[in-house]
Structure formats: structure tokens, C-alpha cells
Amino acid sequence: MNVLLIEINPFAPASPPISLGYIASFLKSKGFTVKILTLGEDTSISRAGLYRLISSFKPALVGLSAYQRTMLYVIGLSNLIKSVDNNIKIAIGGPQATFMPSTAFAELPDIDYICRSSGEVTLLRIARAIENGTPFSDLLGVTYKDTHGAVYDTGELEGFTDLDRYPSPYLDGVFDYSSMREAIMLTSRGCPHHCIYCYTPSAFKHRVSFHSIDRVMEEIKWIREKGVRRLWFADPNISFKPSRSIELLDRILTEDLDVEIWLQTRADLVSAALMKKMKRAGVTTIAFGLESASKRVLSRLGKHISAEKVAEAIRLAQSQDIEVELFTMFGLPYEKFEDSVETLEFVKKNKVKIMGNTNSQQMQIYFGAPMARDYKEYNIRPLNNNRPAYISIGSQYETEHMSHQEIHKMQDLWRANSLDGGKRVVS
Amino acid sequence: MPALQKIYVILGKQDKEQLERLCRMLSSLFSYVNWTFNLYLVTEGLPQGMPQVERIQKDVSSFLRGNLFARLYVHFIHPVPHAAMKEIDFYFQYYYQSLKRATHEFDREGYMHQEVPRLMLLPVIVPDNQVERTSLIALLDVLKSAFLLPSLYLDTGSVFLTKDEEILAKTEKVYYGYGNSRGMADIICNLYRQDIVHDSSAKLESDAAFMTDPCPSALIISAQDGMVYACIDAFLKKQGLANINDNLSVENLMSRYYEHGKSKRDCLGCRERVVDCFSDFPLPNAAAHEVGALLYHFGTLSQEAGNHVRAINSFSKSLRLSHIEEYASIYFRLGLSHTRTGHYDQALEAFNRAEPTYYDQDYFYFYTGLCYFEKGDYRMALERFSKAVRLNPRQEDLTRILIYMGTCHNSLDEYKEALVQLEKAKETAGHVKEVYSVLGFSYFQLKDYDKAIENLSRAVEIAPGSAIDYASLGSNYREKGDINMAIAMYEKALTLDPNITSARENLEKLK
Numbered sequence A: 001m002n003v004l005l006i007e008i009n010p011f012a013p014a015s016p017p018i019s020l021g022y023i024a025s026f027l028k029s030k031g032f033t034v035k036i037l038t039l040g041e042d043t044s045i046s047r048a049g050l051y052r053l054i055s056s057f058k059p060a061l062v063g064l065s066a067y068q069r070t071m072l073y074v075i076g077l078s079n080l081i082k083s084v085d086n087n088i089k090i091a092i093g094g095p096q097a098t099f100m101p102s103t104a105f106a107e108l109p110d111i112d113y114i115c116r117s118s119g120e121v122t123l124l125r126i127a128r129a130i131e132n133g134t135p136f137s138d139l140l141g142v143t144y145k146d147t148h149g150a151v152y153d154t155g156e157l158e159g160f161t162d163l164d165r166y167p168s169p170y171l172d173g174v175f176d177y178s179s180m181r182e183a184i185m186l187t188s189r190g191c192p193h194h195c196i197y198c199y200t201p202s203a204f205k206h207r208v209s210f211h212s213i214d215r216v217m218e219e220i221k222w223i224r225e226k227g228v229r230r231l232w233f234a235d236p237n238i239s240f241k242p243s244r245s246i247e248l249l250d251r252i253l254t255e256d257l258d259v260e261i262w263l264q265t266r267a268d269l270v271s272a273a274l275m276k277k278m279k280r281a282g283v284t285t286i287a288f289g290l291e292s293a294s295k296r297v298l299s300r301l302g303k304h305i306s307a308e309k310v311a312e313a314i315r316l317a318q319s320q321d322i323e324v325e326l327f328t329m330f331g332l333p334y335e336k337f338e339d340s341v342e343t344l345e346f347v348k349k350n351k352v353k354i355m356g357n358t359n360s361q362q363m364q365i366y367f368g369a370p371m372a373r374d375y376k377e378y379n380i381r382p383l384n385n386n387r388p389a390y391i392s393i394g395s396q397y398e399t400e401h402m403s404h405q406e407i408h409k410m411q412d413l414w415r416a417n418s419l420d421g422g423k424r425v426v427s
Numbered sequence B: 001m002p003a004l005q006k007i008y009v010i011l012g013k014q015d016k017e018q019l020e021r022l023c024r025m026l027s028s029l030f031s032y033v034n035w036t037f038n039l040y041l042v043t044e045g046l047p048q049g050m051p052q053v054e055r056i057q058k059d060v061s062s063f064l065r066g067n068l069f070a071r072l073y074v075h076f077i078h079p080v081p082h083a084a085m086k087e088i089d090f091y092f093q094y095y096y097q098s099l100k101r102a103t104h105e106f107d108r109e110g111y112m113h114q115e116v117p118r119l120m121l122l123p124v125i126v127p128d129n130q131v132e133r134t135s136l137i138a139l140l141d142v143l144k145s146a147f148l149l150p151s152l153y154l155d156t157g158s159v160f161l162t163k164d165e166e167i168l169a170k171t172e173k174v175y176y177g178y179g180n181s182r183g184m185a186d187i188i189c190n191l192y193r194q195d196i197v198h199d200s201s202a203k204l205e206s207d208a209a210f211m212t213d214p215c216p217s218a219l220i221i222s223a224q225d226g227m228v229y230a231c232i233d234a235f236l237k238k239q240g241l242a243n244i245n246d247n248l249s250v251e252n253l254m255s256r257y258y259e260h261g262k263s264k265r266d267c268l269g270c271r272e273r274v275v276d277c278f279s280d281f282p283l284p285n286a287a288a289h290e291v292g293a294l295l296y297h298f299g300t301l302s303q304e305a306g307n308h309v310r311a312i313n314s315f316s317k318s319l320r321l322s323h324i325e326e327y328a329s330i331y332f333r334l335g336l337s338h339t340r341t342g343h344y345d346q347a348l349e350a351f352n353r354a355e356p357t358y359y360d361q362d363y364f365y366f367y368t369g370l371c372y373f374e375k376g377d378y379r380m381a382l383e384r385f386s387k388a389v390r391l392n393p394r395q396e397d398l399t400r401i402l403i404y405m406g407t408c409h410n411s412l413d414e415y416k417e418a419l420v421q422l423e424k425a426k427e428t429a430g431h432v433k434e435v436y437s438v439l440g441f442s443y444f445q446l447k448d449y450d451k452a453i454e455n456l457s458r459a460v461e462i463a464p465g466s467a468i469d470y471a472s473l474g475s476n477y478r479e480k481g482d483i484n485m486a487i488a489m490y491e492k493a494l495t496l497d498p499n500i501t502s503a504r505e506n507l508e509k510l511k
Helices: A018-029 A047-057 A068-084 A102-107 A119-131 A213-225 A242-254 A272-281 A307-319 A337-349 A404-417 B016-032 B046-066 B088-101 B104-112 B133-145 B159-163 B165-169 B184-206 B208-212 B232-236 B250-262 B267-280 B285-304 B308-321 B324-340 B344-358 B362-375 B378-390 B395-411 B415-428 B433-445 B449-462 B467-480 B483-496 B501-510
Strands: A002-009 A033-040 A061-065 A089-093 A113-115 A142-145 A151-153 A182-185 A230-233 A260-265 A283-291 A323-330 A380-382 A397-399 B004-010 B033-042 B071-080 B119-127 B151-155 B174-177 B218-222 B227-229
Touching: A002 A018, A002 A047, A002 A068, A018 A033, A018 A061, A018 A119, A047 A068, A047 B016, A061 A068, A061 A119, A068 A089, A089 A119, A102 A113, A102 A142, A102 A151, A113 A119, A119 A142, A182 A213, A213 A242, A242 A272, A260 A272, A272 A283, A272 A307, A283 A307, A283 A337, A307 A323, A323 A337, A323 A404, A337 A404, A397 A404, B004 B016, B004 B184, B016 B033, B016 B046, B016 B218, B016 B250, B033 B046, B033 B184, B046 B071, B046 B088, B046 B104, B046 B119, B071 B184, B088 B119, B088 B133, B119 B133, B133 B165, B151 B159, B151 B184, B159 B165, B174 B184, B184 B208, B184 B218, B184 B232, B184 B267, B184 B285, B208 B267, B218 B232, B227 B232, B232 B267, B267 B285, B267 B308, B285 B308, B285 B324, B308 B324, B324 B344, B324 B362, B344 B362, B362 B378, B362 B395, B378 B395, B395 B415, B395 B433, B415 B433, B433 B449, B433 B467, B449 B467, B467 B483, B467 B501, B483 B501
Parallel strands: A002 A033, A002 A061, A061 A089, A089 A113, A182 A230, A230 A260, A260 A283, A283 A323, B004 B033, B004 B218, B033 B071, B071 B119, B119 B151, B151 B174
Antiparallel strands: A113 A142, A142 A151, A380 A397, B218 B227
């Protein structure tokens, strides 16, 4: 049986979709034939081309990754897929889907499944059900809409806590290395923290699961053999277990792998010794989350970090000549305009270049984040209550302390200080 | 099959049937356009063009409604005469507003989905030479406030507007009109050319090897005569793919288009011609630097292909347009090509300008030395070659430099000094024939004929076809009094090359 997985990001050049890669590898290991289609801003594809691709590959199941900004594309592509063959089943997964209300089905006529649990095991269950000719039987980890349009929520489905049980998309040759500029690595999943604006901890139940260092090294060596030098670690907190990150860096050094690394971690999880090792191992850029430099605002975000700690981490990185990126947001709860200016000033004072990921962005309220559920408690005022059920509040809000106009003013201020026009890479 | 990135349409007169044929073709082509696509509609003016644009926009909207993954940018290019610009309110209400009204559903959709609308109307204004600044600013303001993000098309007569920061701040993009014509075909060509410049720049930044690739997939359609063209080169050569009046199916049209794509064409040459078009246009700095960098690249390609006249042309133009930081490398390349064409004074002038950047490069001093050598200024040549040697060049370069140094000394009658350099060369590269030839000359001049014969014999051993070395051997044997060997050597030289006059004359004298 054929499964087509589609990653859509019309706002950035196409890059290897690591999450879909894992799903593809896992399904392949279970006997399915899987193809990944990555649609980036540099992808050349027409309606006729898409039609031809679906007609020739004949997938029985199509999985689409869903984000707030790509929902229109998800709906449009689903419609096209069904116009090729109405029997093709379509599942959506990813950040927008996990906590999307089931009522969204009413406005998603061509979607059959909304995946709620870990992508690999959930999609395998769907694929097997379709293969068995009973597409809506024995499902877990999804909400589905049956042939009569009735919507059902199923129980949860646990993914593996030992990530090595998932086959590697790199070692399996799921990705095309010929056009790969950098490899996105995911050595761990989840986050134990309770930041009120973030979806990740809820999606992973505040747990963190890991790959073994042996497996990570095997992948890195393979990637290097394929001629890719730049590694982009997408782990939310790669140094969550300091001993593990030290072991990883030591192994990279011992095996003399010539790599260039981007990674992100919490500012309170780095030390001078670790930073020194990072530099030697090839880390060129490190990203920290600050969110706000205002003590009053930061203390209420559930992040449990201080601006002083972040400043210290910046200095540690800069002393090793590692480029620093700083994630910040404006329009946060309890934040006044002056507070958001303080954040901008903090970034400037600490000599972090305002470009790429350091370009600040308005906080986005996505499904699954504590704030999305309890937005009134945080004095968030949505500007549009008539949005489709599959769209969350996102950026259409103002707060008790910052008007819509002030939020826009802050955005303009950041852009005016930006070195590259204000386009952020990681959203 | 690559999706069409752009379609450029020259709108015709208000011929309803022709317009319907065009709309039918465009609607069919939308299935083949990229999921993010640009449609350029060029008209002679708003009164003639607006009804046609509105008609096309209906089909665009219909396509977008049925394909939520598609995004379309409609660029509507039209002149606004000086007189009309003074009646902005009338213009806006009568023309633009009705056009904008038809996009409201996409604005709403964008708002609901927190995304930029999938249909964007982007008017491109072609102001005339009499344009009044205040009227133009007012028009730009009105358009921007209606989310009709305006661009400008400026030709040599109106490019002065780029010096106005307020106008630029209110303009989404500026297109440049090479030449001085504002006809629709010229405008289309210039828009297309500018896209090629941007595409070439992107390729130069990522991987210049892709510069031989075709430009982004596009079609040019002239609604005036119905012809469809596969690229700018085909348009300029009037080599149409098909005519929309011939009821050709879109499948057939696209199949011809893909055939054209596979055909052997000089896309690199086309890119070079396009970039060259802008070399004399008074571009503002950023655009000029982009063109300058490309001209430099094409110059290096010509240089590597041995076409130095063309390379000099490209480098000279590049110098006028490039950023000051690029000057040194351009001057250096320019110097190289002047050297190759025998213009040593110009070469030295160019090299001198590059010296502050290349002062620590051995090859720089080698090439400047070479110019002096060719000019016959051996003292200066030696000074330059010595600097090159002090900078530790690669072994093969060192040998070459030492041979030149030896030759310089020979030319200055400093044969012992020549031997010093040439013996060093022999140590570093005992297999290079030229070392022994020049050594032979030095020893001959010093009347050390045995040493000369020893070295020249080694030269002919390495290069048995070297007639001149046999001739030199002949002269050394003659001086030694070994006439038979001298005759044998001269005869051998003449067998290899009957045109060596000195060997022939010497042989006749000996016989």
C-alpha cells in the first residue's frame, strides 16, 4: 500500500521534513511504500503536476503536516487529492492538529483523520486499518470522521519512549541528499517545562525521550559521508541532560567529524566548560529563549529563567566566538509597551545581532498551549471570534496592557532595528 | 515538468472575441502554473486596459477559489500620463477601486487565516517624463492605503525618480526600462530581463554552475496577434510556440513548451546579453552592484574561455557598476586580460589599482613582472619577480618565475646572475626543458661551451622536437671547433623546423 506524506511551507525554502522522515521510515519498516513531498517556497509544482503525481503514485493514504499558517494549503491540497480519487484517505498531523478541536471537521470536508498522538504509531494504525479495508476500525490516537460524517474521538496512543525503536530516516535513505544543504537532527523529543505560551510540553506530556548517542553518531557519520556538513539540532533542549550532551560533543570530537552545528537550548543548561566543548565540536550558532527581558513579565511565563541568566549564557557563548540567537516575543501577557522595548534594548545591549531568529515576533497563541485554553485568565482579547474552528487565536489578539496598535508599533520597531528586514527562520 | 513561474501578457485592443480567446487560454494555463505564480498584464493605458484586466481577474479569482493551495500575484502595468495623475481621486474611484473590490473575498480569507491574501494586485505605474513628484506621491499613497502595493517602471527619462527617497519608500519595487521606449513589448522585455538578472544573481550566490540553466519557466503572450513565446530570446527572435487563435489545446501548447525547454539553447549567452543591457543604464547603487557582480562573473567566464577582448569589455563595465570593495578583484582580472592581449601599460595600470589587496600574493607580482618583462623593462621585471619569490610560490610557479628571472638577467647581459637563478630552477624542477634552454644560452654567452652543450643536450632529451635547442647546440659545437657535430646539429634543427634562418645561415657558412 502506498502512503504519501506532504510537508508544506510556502514561506521558506524546502528543507528535509524530519518528522515526516521518521514517519516514512517507520511505515517503510512495516512494509508500506512511502513517498515524501516537500513543498517549499522554492518548489516548482503546479496543479497539473500535483494531479499527475497523485494519479501515478496512487496513495491509499495521504498524511499532511498542519500548521496554523498552512491550513488553507492543507484544505486546498486535500480537495485536489480527493478530486483525483475520492477513496484516498487523508490524515492531518503536527502542531496544529494535535489539539485542534474536533468541531473543526465541519470545515474540513476532505479530511478523514486528525492525528493526536505520536505520528509514527498513529499513522501506522491508520494505514493498517485502511490496508485491512476497515479504515475506521481499531484506531487510537486520532479523531476521525466516518463515511456518514459522524465524528469520533479515540483513546490515546503512546509512542515509544526509547526513540531508537524508530528507524532512522537518514540511515534508511528517506531523504534526497543531493539537494540537502543542512541536515535537521532530532536527538530528543519533548520538554518538561510549563511555559504558558508553548504547545510542546503539553503535546509530549512534559516528558522528554531520547535517542542513544550511538544512534545519533551513526546518523551524523552517515550524513557526513553523504557530503552534508551543516547539522541543525531541532531538539527543544539538547542539553537537558548535561552528561548526554557532553558525551555527544566528545564523540563528535573523538571521531574528528568536521561539522558545523546550530542548536538551541535553555540558558540555564549551559556552562563555560560545555560552551568551550561546543565550540571545539563545531557549534557555530546557539539559540536561547529569552522571550522577555522584563522581570515582571518573564516571571509570569512559567519559564523559570531570569534575564540575568540569559545574559550570562550569551557572554559565555560570545567568549567562545559562538554566534548567539535569541528568541523573544512581544504581546505577552502582562507586558506593557515599555516592557517590550526593554526586551529590544536587552538584545542590543548584549550585542546579539537582530537578524534571522533574533528578529522578535508577536506571541502566537496556538492550540495546546496553556494560554490558548485559558486565554481570558491571561487577559488576552481575541480580535476575531469568527475564525474557522481549525484556526487558533494565533496573532489576532490584544492584551489588557497592549493594544493591537501598540503590538503593531512594536513589530515596526523591531523591523526598524533588524539587519535583514525582520524575517525569522524558526516560528 | 517545471511549473510556469510567470506569464507576461501584452494586452491588445478592446476586441471582445480576442479577449475571450486569451482568457480561455489563460484559464487553461493556470493548471500549469506554479503554486505561487506571477501574472504580468501590460496595457497601453487604464481606459483601454482596465476592462480586460477585470475580465482576466474573474478567471483568476475562479481558479483561486477552486485551488486553495494556489497564490497569485497580478502585476498590472500601465502608463499614467502626467495629466491623468492630477486627477487621482477620479482615477482611483473609476479604475482601481472597482478592481480592488473584486479581491475583497481574498482579503477576508487572508484575515481569517492570518495570512497574506492569496490574490495580490500589484499595479506597476509607468510615469511619463513630465511626472510631478507631488502627484505621483499622492497616487502611491492612495494605492497603498487600498492595499494595492504599487511599483514603478522607470526608463532613462524617469529614472531620476529613484533619487527621491520618499517615492522609493512608498514603492514596492522598481523596474528599470533599458532603452528609451515605453512600448508594451519593450516593457515586457524589460520586466523579463530584470527577472533574469535577479535569477542570475541568485544562481551566482548559490552555485554559479547553474548559470547555464534556462531562466525560470515563463511564457510571453501577445494578445495583439495571439502569439505565445517560450522565453525572451524566442520573443525577440519572433519564434512563437503557437497562436491562441489557432484553437490549440493547452496540452499541445505545454507539450511544445516542454519540447522547447529540452532543446539546445545558449541560455548562458542569453543571460549575458540581458545583463549587458543594463550596463549603460543609470541604475541606483544596489541594482548597479547586482549587475556589476554579474558582469564580473561573465568576464571571468570569457577570460577562462580565452576571449580576452570580451572579458575586458565585461570587466570595464563591471568596474563602473560594482561596489568599491569589489574593485581590486576586477582590476586584477582586467590586468590579466590586458596582459593576454598585449596591452601591458593598461595591464600595469589595472594591476597597480589592485595592489593594495593583492600585495601579499606571489602571482600578483609574477603577472606585473611579466608585463614589465614583455615591455622590455627587465630591471623592473626582476624587482617584481624577486618579490614573488619571497612570497613562497608553489613549486611549479617558482620554476616559471626563476626562468623569467634568468631570462631577464640574460637580456641585461648579466649571465652569471642568470646562472644563479637558473641553477635554482634546475634544483626545484629538473624536468622542465626551458630551464636547460636558457641555461644553455647563459653558458654560451659566458663561453663555457661544454656546460652549454651539457644543458642543451638535456633540453633536447626532454623535448626531442625542440629545433631551436638543436640550433643552439650547433652554435656551441661550432664555437668549440667540432664542425661535424655543429653541422649535424644544424641539420637536425632544420629537419625539425626548416624556418630557423640562423641555423640555415650558419650551416651554409660551415659548408
